Amino acid sequence: MANRYAFEAISQTFQDIMDNQLPFGGKTMIFGGDFRQVLPVVKRGSMRDQIVTSISRSSFWNFVKILHLQQNMRSTQDIEFSQFILRVGDDLEDTVSGNFIKLLNSMIIPWESEHSIHQLIDSVFPNMTYRVHDANYMVDGAIITTKNVDVDEINEILILKFLEEEKVYTSWDSVEDDNNNIFQVEFLNSLCPSGLPPHRITLKVGCPTMLLRNVAPELGLCNGTRLICRNLGRNFIDAKIITGPHKDTRYFLHLFL
Known part of the structure; x- marks a missing residue:
């Protein structure tokens, strides 16, 4: 890229x-x-x-000397999907309505209004309400979308499945030396630059999170680290790493409010 x-x-x-x-x-x-x-x-x-x-x-x-990799190591347990991906990459998969590729039936959940979103969540995270404290369960599944607006919608639905009390964190929404109030609060709150979280984040104990910055790489706290919230304070998050060599290590992530 x-x-x-x-x-x-x-x-x-x-x-x-x-x-x-x-x-x-x-x-x-x-x-x-x-x-x-x-x-x-x-x-x-x-x-x-x-x-x-x-x-x-x-x-x-x-x-440049090109070395070709022959085996998809991420799909060794799903031969059908692996072969499908290779056919798509080699431009051998049949297309419909022009340049559209028909997905495998095993990959499709028919669209039936918003009910399909809940069906997708239940398919990826079955019995989630009763397994929210299981770190391995949280790591095994993920829902990926192409637009941030869809991410926010799915996150709102998922966070409701956690039984603990919610904690809302907001970003800084004022500009230093802006005495004439040029930058409206509503405008600042609507900004969501690439690589940064939205203005308002709702968390609950047991929900997974992901770091977007390299806080302390030597401790395992770097961009992409996945954690589970264990306690939510006013200006800190007590979280445990759930992947990698630093798995099960707990840290206090301080917030600037």
Whole structure:
């Protein structure tokens, strides 16, 4: 997904440091990715813009040796899904109505108004009300969407399934030295930049959360770390890591209010 200009800038930097005009100053670089998946994201760009910024269009691409991975390690327990993904990537799957690909019946929940959302949740998290304190249960499933508005809707439904009392946390909604009140509170509260949580977050004891910043990587608190809330204070969250080498370690995450 990375823009080729980022790689070329790094290559130029290594060339200057090593005083060597070979790509990356003669150092061996390892890249990982699949062009059949997500190309570089170009804001308001066309497909051509995405292809032009791909690493395969870099000046050093002729020096790259391609190693092909043959087995999908994430789908070893689901051969049907694994083969389906490979057919899609190789452009061998049949299409309908133009460029649309029909999903497998085992992957589909028919749309029947908002009831289908609850059916999806029950399918991914069965008997959730009685297993909210089971960390392994929380790790086994996840619901992924393409839009933040859908994430917020599903989160609101899920948080209601937790029996504990809810705790609401809000972000800072004022601007320093804004004496003329140029930035309205309603406007500030509506902002949700990429990589940041919404203005208002509702949590309950037992609900899973995810860090969006590198707080203390050496302690396992980094971007993407998944935790479960064990206690909710006014200006802190007592949470336990539920994945990785620091699993079951508890930390106090302080909030700035």
